[in-house]
Amino acid sequence: MASGAVLPRLLGSGVRAAPRGRAAPRGRTLGSAAAAAAPEPERDSDFSARILSEPLKHSDFFNVKELFSVRSLFNARVHLGHKAGCRHRFMEPYIFGSRLGQDIIDLEQTATHLQLALNFTAHVAYRGGIILFVSRARQFSHLIENTARSCGEYAHTRYFKGGLLTNAPLLLGPQVRLPDLIIFLHTLNNVFEPHVAVRDAAKMNIPTVGIVDTNCNPCLITYPVPGNDDSPPAVQLFCRLFQTAVTRAKEKRRQLEALYRLQGAPGPHPANPASPGVQAGLGLGVAP
Amino acid sequence: MAGSRLETVGSVFTRTRDLIRAGVLKEKPLWFDIYNAFPPLRDPVFRRPRLRYGKAKSPTQDIFYREDQIRAKFYSAYGSGPKAFDLFNPNFKSTCERFVEKYIELQKLGETDEEKLFVEAGKALLAEGVILRRLEKARTQQEGSQVSRKSEPMGVESQTALEENPPLKEVPQPQDLEAPGEESKGLSPP
Numbered sequence: 001m002a003s004g005a006v007l008p009r010l011l012g013s014g015v016r017a018a019p020r021g022r023a024a025p026r027g028r029t030l031g032s033a034a035a036a037a038a039p040e041p042e043r044d045s046d047f048s049a050r051i052l053s054e055p056l057k058h059s060d061f062f063n064v065k066e067l068f069s070v071r072s073l074f075n076a077r078v079h080l081g082h083k084a085g086c087r088h089r090f091m092e093p094y095i096f097g098s099r100l101g102q103d104i105i106d107l108e109q110t111a112t113h114l115q116l117a118l119n120f121t122a123h124v125a126y127r128g129g130i131i132l133f134v135s136r137a138r139q140f141s142h143l144i145e146n147t148a149r150s151c152g153e154y155a156h157t158r159y160f161k162g163g164l165l166t167n168a169p170l171l172l173g174p175q176v177r178l179p180d181l182i183i184f185l186h187t188l189n190n191v192f193e194p195h196v197a198v199r200d201a202a203k204m205n206i207p208t209v210g211i212v213d214t215n216c217n218p219c220l221i222t223y224p225v226p227g228n229d230d231s232p233p234a235v236q237l238f239c240r241l242f243q244t245a246v247t248r249a250k251e252k253r254r255q256l257e258a259l260y261r262l263q264g265a266p267g268p269h270p271a272n273p274a275s276p277g278v279q280a281g282l283g284l285g286v287a288p
Numbered sequence: 289m290a291g292s293r294l295e296t297v298g299s300v301f302t303r304t305r306d307l308i309r310a311g312v313l314k315e316k317p318l319w320f321d322i323y324n325a326f327p328p329l330r331d332p333v334f335r336r337p338r339l340r341y342g343k344a345k346s347p348t349q350d351i352f353y354r355e356d357q358i359r360a361k362f363y364s365a366y367g368s369g370p371k372a373f374d375l376f377n378p379n380f381k382s383t384c385e386r387f388v389e390k391y392i393e394l395q396k397l398g399e400t401d402e403e404k405l406f407v408e409a410g411k412a413l414l415a416e417g418v419i420l421r422r423l424e425k426a427r428t429q430q431e432g433s434q435v436s437r438k439s440e441p442m443g444v445e446s447q448t449a450l451e452e453n454p455p456l457k458e459v460p461q462p463q464d465l466e467a468p469g470e471e472s473k474g475l476s477p478p
Contacts (some may be wrong), residue, residue, distance in 0.1 A: 056325040075378065087346070089337050097351040104351060116328060123322040166293070180318045202295035202334075205304050208321050222300060222323075222332045 004021040024059040039284075047260045055126060062126075062248050064118035067241055070107045073114075078227040079105045081214030091214050094226035103214045105226050117209045117223040118245045121181060125153075125249035129180030132141040132156060133242075134197050136189040140235050144185055151246040154179070156197075160189075183242060184210035186229050187221065211238055290314075296334040301327075355388045361406060362387050367422045383420070387413055 073079065081087075081095065081103030096106035121261040125131060125139050133148045133155040135141065141157035148155035156164075161171065168176050182201045190193050196215055200219045201208045210221040211229045218224035228234040290312045292303040301323050307313040308320075340346065362369075362384050369383025381389075390409040399405050410420055 052321070056321060084348070087348070088344070089340070090335065092346055092348055095348050097349045099351040103348070113448055116326060119326055120319075123326070124319055127318050127322075129318045173291065199295055202300060202332075203293040205291055205300050205317070207300055207323065208332075217337065219335050220295060220332055223328050224332075 023058065034107065043264055047264060050069070051256055051260065052127060055123060055252075060115075060119060062119065062122040062245065062252065064122060064241075064245055064248075065115055067244055068237070069091060070111050072237070073107050073110060073227070076233040077231045078110060078234045079107050080228045080231065080234075080239065081105050082230075086215040087215055088215050090218055091216065091226065094212075094218075095214060095229065105214065105228070110226050113223065113225045114227075114241070116242060117225050120207070120223055121183065121209060121242060122245040122249040124181045125151075125246040126253050128253070130154065130177060131246060132179035132182045132225045134160070134182055134195065135185040136160070136195060137186045137229070137235075138190075139232070140239075142184065143239055145234065147243050151243045152250070153246060160196050162196065165197065165204050165206070178204060179206060182206055184208060184221070185235060185238060187212055187216040187218075211235075298421045301331075355392070358388045358391050359384055361402075366404075366424060367423050370419060370421070381420060383413070386416075386418070387420075 079096070080244040081091075084098050084101050084103055087095070087103055091103075092105055094109050096104045098104065121131065131148075131151075131153040133144050133153065134145050135155075135157050144157050145155045162169055165178060168178055181195060184195065184198065187195055187198060192215070198208065198210070198220050207222040208220070209223045210216075210218070210225065211227050212221065212224045213227070213229045216229075218226070225238075227238070269275075290307060292307060293390050294303065297303065298306075300322075304313065304317060304320060308316060369387075373382055387409055390412045391405055394405050394408050394412070399408070408409045413420060
C-alpha cells in the first residue's frame with residue numbers, strides 16, 4: 001500500500017543522514033555532498049555556527065512576505081469559512097464576522113499567521129529538517145503528494161496508522177528519524193474529527209503548522225493559519241506557498257555553503273570546482 | 289531519546305525547554321532556536337473546549353451593509369434579476385448590484401423618499417436597457433411564513449406565533465414597516 005511503501009523508503013533514508021554537530025544535508029543530495037564535505041574541524045564549526053545563526057537575526061530572512069498578499073488570499077477564497085453552526089469555539093478570535101450565516105475569516109490575521117508559518121517552515125528547511133505534509137482530504141491528496149515530491153520533502157495523505165509517530169521504532173524500523181515539522185493542509189480527518197497526527201506530534205514534541213478552518217481546533221497546532229481548506233484555489237495557493245518557501249530555503253542553504261567553500265578553504269580542500277558545481281547543478285535541477 | 293508525551297500540560301516548546309534545562313534531553317532539537325527567535329502569536333497550549341450554556345452567545349458579529357436594505361427591497365419586488373450570475377468572473381456586476389449603484393447615486397444627489405428613489409433607480413436601469421419584471425405576487429419572508437401557515441390545520445396556533453417571531457427579527461428595518469401592510473393584504477382575499 002502506498003503509505004506503507006512511502007514512509008519506510010523515505011524516512012528510512014534519515015538513517016543514512018548521520019546527525020553531526022549541525023543538521024545533515026538532505027538525503028537526496030547525500031551522495032555527492034557527504035563525500036565532498038569532509039569537515040575541517042575548527043573552521044567548519046565556526047562557519048557552520050555562522051550559517052545557522054545568521055538567518056535568525058533577520059525578521060524575514062527568506063522574504064516570505066512577498067509570496068502572498070491579502071488580495072491574493074481573497075482571490076483564492078481563503079476567507080470563506082463554514083456555516084455558523086459548524087463553528088469551533090476556539091476559532092472565534094480569527095473570524096471577522098458572519099455573512100448571512102457563513103463565517104468569514106479575518107484575512108489580516110491570516111496574513112500575519114501565514115507569514116510566521118512560512119518563515120518557520122523556511123528556517124526548518126534551511127537547517128535540513130524533515131518536513132511531512134499531512135492531509136486526509138482525498139480531493140487534494142494527489143496535489144499534496146506532488147507538492148511534497150517537488151520540494152524534496154515527504155507527504156502522508158493516506159490512512160494514518162495509530163502509533164506511526166508514537167511507536168515509530170516498531171512500525172518503521174529502529175533508528176528512524178522522525179519529522180522535524182509537520183504541515184497539515186487539512187486538520188480534520190474524513191469523519192470531521194481532529195487528525196490523530198495533531199495530538200501525536202504534540203506528544204512527540206514535533207512543531208506543527210496547520211491550515212485551520214472554522215470547524216477545526218487550533219489549540220495544539222504550533223503555528224495555526226486560519227483559512228479555508230475546502231476550496232481548490234485556496235489549497236493550491238497554500239501548497240504553492242509552502243513549496244516555494246521550502247525550495248527557497250534549501251537554495252539559500254546551498255548558496256551559503258558554496259560561498260563558504262569558495263571563501264573558506266585554501267588548505268587540504270582547495271575551492272573544489274567539482275562539489276560547488278555539483279551542488280549548484282543539483283540546485284538548478286531540483287529547483288522549479 | 290528522552291521526551292515528554294504530555295500534550296495537555298504545556299506547549300511543545302516549554303516541555304522541551306524544561307527537559308533541556310534539567311539535562312534529560314542532551315541535544316537541542318532542530319526547531320528549538322527557530323521557535324525561540326520567532327515564537328507564534330499564541331502559545332500552543334491545550335485547552336478543553338467548553339460548551340456555552342444558557343444565554344451566553346458567541347461574540348461573532350453578523351456582517352450587514354447599508355446596501356443590504358436596498359437589495360432586500362429589490363429582491364422582494366423583482367425576484368433575482370433577469371441576468372444569470374456569472375461567478376467565474378471576479379468583477380461581475382449583477383442586475384441587483386447595478387440597481388444598488390444607481391440607487392446610491394440618486395441618494396447622493398439629494399433625494400430622500402425611499403419609494404421615489406426605488407422607482408427612479410428602476411427607470412434609470414430601464415434607460416440603460418435592463419428590463420425588470422415585477423413578480424406577480426411581491427415575495428417577502430413574511431409571505432413565505434404565511435403560505436406555510438395557511439397550509440397547516442388552523443388548530444395549530446402556537447406554531448404560528450413561533451413562525452412569526454424569527455422572520456421579524458432577521459428582516460431589517462424598512463421590511464418591518466412593509467410587513468404589517470403585507471399581512472393585512474394576505475389575509476383579506478380568501
